[in-house]
Amino acid sequence: MNQAVITTEIDDYLRAHLNESAASFMLKKHPFEQVSNKELTQQLVGLQKAKTKFPSLFSNHKIIYPPKVNLEQTSSEITAQYKSQLFPCDKMIDLTGGFGIDVSAFAKACPATTHIELNSSLQQYALQLFKAQELATKSYSCDGIEFLQKSTELFDLLFIDPSRKTASHSKAILLEDYEPNVVKHLDLLLVKGKLVMIKTSPMLDLTAGFKELKYVNAVHVVAVKNEVKELLWILSKEQVAQPEICCVNLNTEQPVFKTQWNREGVMSYSKPRKYLYEPNAAIMKSQQFPALVEEYQLYKLDHDAHLFTSDNLVDFPGRVFEIENTIENKPKLIKRLYAKTAKGIVTRNNKESVAQLRKKYQFKEHEKHYLFFTSSEELGAIVIEASKL
Numbered sequence: 001m002n003q004a005v006i007t008t009e010i011d012d013y014l015r016a017h018l019n020e021s022a023a024s025f026m027l028k029k030h031p032f033e034q035v036s037n038k039e040l041t042q043q044l045v046g047l048q049k050a051k052t053k054f055p056s057l058f059s060n061h062k063i064i065y066p067p068k069v070n071l072e073q074t075s076s077e078i079t080a081q082y083k084s085q086l087f088p089c090d091k092m093i094d095l096t097g098g099f100g101i102d103v104s105a106f107a108k109a110c111p112a113t114t115h116i117e118l119n120s121s122l123q124q125y126a127l128q129l130f131k132a133q134e135l136a137t138k139s140y141s142c143d144g145i146e147f148l149q150k151s152t153e154l155f156d157l158l159f160i161d162p163s164r165k166t167a168s169h170s171k172a173i174l175l176e177d178y179e180p181n182v183v184k185h186l187d188l189l190l191v192k193g194k195l196v197m198i199k200t201s202p203m204l205d206l207t208a209g210f211k212e213l214k215y216v217n218a219v220h221v222v223a224v225k226n227e228v229k230e231l232l233w234i235l236s237k238e239q240v241a242q243p244e245i246c247c248v249n250l251n252t253e254q255p256v257f258k259t260q261w262n263r264e265g266v267m268s269y270s271k272p273r274k275y276l277y278e279p280n281a282a283i284m285k286s287q288q289f290p291a292l293v294e295e296y297q298l299y300k301l302d303h304d305a306h307l308f309t310s311d312n313l314v315d316f317p318g319r320v321f322e323i324e325n326t327i328e329n330k331p332k333l334i335k336r337l338y339a340k341t342a343k344g345i346v347t348r349n350n351k352e353s354v355a356q357l358r359k360k361y362q363f364k365e366h367e368k369h370y371l372f373f374t375s376s377e378e379l380g381a382i383v384i385e386a387s388k389l
Contacts, residue, residue, distance in 0.1 A: 001121075001124050001125060001128065002035055002036075002039045002064075003064070004032070005035055005064055006043075006061060008061075009032075010032060010043075011061050013032075014040065014044050014047055018044070018051070022048075025040070026038070026041040042067060042068070045068050045071075046064075046066070049068070049072075053071070053076045054076070055077060056077060057077070062128075062132035063129055063132045064125060064128045064129075066099055066122055070099055070125075074098050074099045075101050075161075075229075075230070076101075077105070078251060079230060080101045080104070080105035082222060083102060083106070083199075083232065084106045084108065084109050084110070086232075087195055088109070089106075089109075089156035090111050091111070091113075091153075091154075091155050092106050092112070092113050092114070092155055092156060092157040092159065093114040093115075093153075093159070094114070094116065094159045094160075095116050095148065095180070096144055096160055096180070098117060098122060098126070099122060099129065100115055100117075100126035100137070100139075102161070103115045103137055104133060107136070107137045113135075113136075114139075115130070116139075116147050117141055118144070119141070120141040123139060126139055143180075144160065144180065145180050145185055148188055148192050149188065153192070154193075155192060155193045156194050157194070157196075159197045160198055160199070161198075162175075162178035162179055162181070162182050162198070163179050173203075174212070175204065175209060175212045175213065186215075190215060190235065190237050194236065195236050196233075196236070197234055197235075198232070200231045201231070202221075202228035202229060202285065206219065206221075206231070206261075206285070206287075209231070210243070213233055215237055216243045217234045217236050217238075218233075218234040218245070219231060219233050219245050220245075220246045220247075220248065221282040221286050222282070223248065223281045223285075224250045224251050225249075228285050242260040244258060244259070244261070245259060245261045245288060247280070247288075249280040249282050249317060249318075252280075254318065255316075256317070257286075257317045262288075265290030265291055265293065266290065267290050267300055268298075268300065269301070269303075269377040269378070270300075270301070270377075271309075271326070271377075271378045271379050272309050273309045273310055274311050274313075274322065275311075275322060275323065276307060276308070276309055276322075276372065277307065277308040277309065277318055277319070278307060278321070279306065279316075279317065280317050283318065284306065297312075298310050300377075302376055303377065305375050306348055307348050309323070313389075320388070320389045321370060321372075322389055323385070323386045328380070331360075334383060338371060339362055340361070340363070340364070343366050343371045344366050344370040344388075345363055345370070346374075347372075347373045347374070348372065350374060350375070352373065368387055368388050369387055370385070371386075
């Protein structure tokens with residue numbers, strides 16, 4: 001790690017080249033003998049990433065960024081802030097701290113924070129990050145599980161983000177194949193932390209997660225602009241009768257949806273009414289549709305369509321449309337009414353893909369007016385014309 005990359009002269013130079021590709025920048029000759037092209041390019045890539053992923057860090061001129069792979073693996077600033085605001089605590093530890101984005105967010109709300117990172121090189125970047133933000137976070141380069149085993153300290157909150165990429169698995173599917181193995185060390189984690197927060201990939205099957213983990217109080221499905229980024233499992237020895245599932249879509253104005261995991265409910269079906277609702281990605285991941293119908297007084301179009309309808313407009317966690325027309329899915333009728341028009345196209349439980357439909361009917365793009373190629377329990381295969389509200 002070269003401290004020279006944060007001198008005013010070099011920082012100004014890098015920010016002036018912010019829109020340049022890393023590949024072309026790397027090959028150029030630069031007027032600094034004290035910094036290599038590789039170090040300059042690494043810092044440039046870090047600034048480029050920070051501008052959107054860590055916006056508050058971008059305005060801090062004393063941060064030295066680690067290699068690109070470490071930045072891609074870390075949480076975004078907005079998801080880190082979300083975690084840090086879930087539970088008030090006086091003392092927390094991050095056992096797989098990485099570059100330190102998550103623990104930095106916690107440190108702004110929690111008086112005592114500890115950062116553990118096995119990779120000694122990456123831990124040095126984290127130390128610089130804490131220094132640049134004037135945070136009092138303690139940091140150690142060691143194995144997080146071994147640190148807990150040797151430590152006599154207890155924590156209000158223990159956070160761990162086990163890796164899916166291991167020596168034996170390029171992308172682990174089961175939690176027991178993550179590193180560290182949180183399933184194996186669960187008892188230790190729960191002894192050392194009043195609350196344990198485990199971050200996992202959004203690819204982890206929720207039902208499998210509930211089976212593998214004991215003492216789950218809640219799980220948060222965290223999306224950013226309709227892309228699920230992470231699952232947060234909240235564990236405590238104080239067991240709850242029924243775990244909560246919380247679906248949030250950050251960087252939108254959509255409401256948070258909370259319910260009990262696999263809450264029983266009666267699904268109500270209907271043909272399209274006045275409004276059409278498309279759940280956000282977090283709710284789609286959760287699959288908690290009976291609770292959604294009950295909470296918002298909606299009807300589902302079809303068992304496999306995952307679109308909803310109502311007569312009255314509700315503040316919904318997803319996209320909302322006003323229905324203008326519903327027709328049978330018959331090619332001749334569709335061509336006569338909509339061929340070569342500008343429409344956004346959505347498919348739900350439909351045989352043809354969006355690309356196939358666009359080619360077949362020569363649709364142009366549109367951001368407000370949509371056609372939904374879907375199905376109805378009552379009407380069969382249908383096409384819904386609707387405008388986004």
